[in-house]
Amino acid sequence: MSTELAAPSAARTGGKVSLGGVLRSEMIRFFSLNSTRILILVSIVVYVGIAAIGIWGVGSLMQNMPAGEQIPGTEMMGSTDFAVETLASGLMFSQLILGVLGVLLFSGEFTTGSAVSTFLASPQRLRVMAAKIIMITVLTAVVQLVSTLAAYLVCRPLAENYSLTLDMGSEAFARMLWYGVLAVVMAALIGLALGGLLRNSAGGITSLVALFFVLPMIAQILMAVTDWFKDYARFMPDQLGLGLALPLSYPSTLETWQQLLGVAGWILIPLILAGVLLKSRDIK
Template identity: 30%
Template sequence: MSTAIATDHAPAPRARERGRVTQANVIRSEWTKLWSLRSTRWSLLAAVVAQGALGILVAAVQMNRWTHLSPHDRETYNSIDTGVGGYHLAQLAIGVLGVMIISSEYSTGMIRSSFMAVPKRLPVLWAKIAVFSSVTFVLMLVSSVVSFFVVQALSTQHHVQHAIGDPTALRVVVGTALFLTVLGVLATGIGALIRNTAGGIAFFVFLLFVLPGITAILPHTVGDSINPYLPLNAGFTVATSVFEDSHHLSPWGGFAVFCGYAALAVGAAMVGLLGRDA
């Protein structure tokens, strides 16, 4: 009788699993936190609109003004790069949000509750990266595909369109989503390392946008050797069909270098999480 009573009151296996600190449960928690913030929805909406609409807007203007464009502009027009050109603006929204998804928890003190629930700490970082990168990749891939096909439809009036099966087209469309995803991972690593929203965003902007401007004032022999390895220049290669400058890495080689920067930022954040108080 006592055995039967103990069995009746024992928690079900599924209930015990929900109460355990597993990576799946931490991911589920981070998913809830990500979508509970209004800033997240607005930032992702801005990224989707930028990635999906900017290229279409540029293509529409260029097609309407085709006869007013210079012969050089008409000759060098590339509907593949135009179709994914929205990443120039979308990267700002993705980068800022990547910093904020973890730095904002430090500013509010919520990170202490997260680490009390997950004492090992690193699963929290893995979960944030997994959730944010998955959402970013899906949204940016869909936006890139929509923009690409609409731009090609607009470009048919002057017969400068490309098919998705043309050389570099598919790689650029998918590569744009990959570039923005890794950019988000890099920004998340920076946010976890610096732990301050303003400081994290400032460092992100310096690393990706200010540093290339500094190298631009260096002698060409020096700048041409450094520029291809800067984070943004390396990452751009996988999202580019026609390069304006001959000094660049190969598409996948540059993307590998960019992934290395992201891995370095996440690795430094891991050391900080384990060695510093929240």
């Protein structure tokens, strides 16, 4: 009886698995997890909260500054560009949280043991990986856009109260918005690659944190005591992504096209390596 039922089913589908079908399956499974919804919500709340605290802190400092006096290092605080970059103070935390989401998207297959059923249903492994890349790219881009626009809506009245200018039509805002999305997508795709390479959620998350948080702190120490390390530090992923979105806070000697090329390298090389190993290693 089961054979008779299976035959019509195979005839209807033609035995073919499309990229769209795999993508739809990935979305249904991924969004059914509580961890996915929690991480997305936390990312938005943290980004908006840090933006509000930053605008409030800058505005309070400027308001309480003695008339006619200027504290050294605060010359740019009243500018539109500085206000915009203050709005994006939580960008590095978005990279971490949504990067973790990327790790879990791939590592979860092996941690839960569902990789066997996934690749039995879709034997072309790179098609599954392509579906994951598309989904995490679109998802993190949308979440970061929503976070930025929500932060703007929350912080604009606060900024006006302190006579700070948040102009959505400014070049600084557009740069922060779109390059901020790119920085977050880069972190998420690196996280996805780490999840595929290590096949372990804890290992992937630890590696991501080390790459985006621990290494930058080590780099700051090395740059303080050596000059030659500065040439290498500017190519680190955090410096490339944040340098594009927040040039005042993360100044770089690289041209925009060089930074974009560096971001592309940090995205493509880990993904290519993860794809090669995915095809060559056993699933179990």
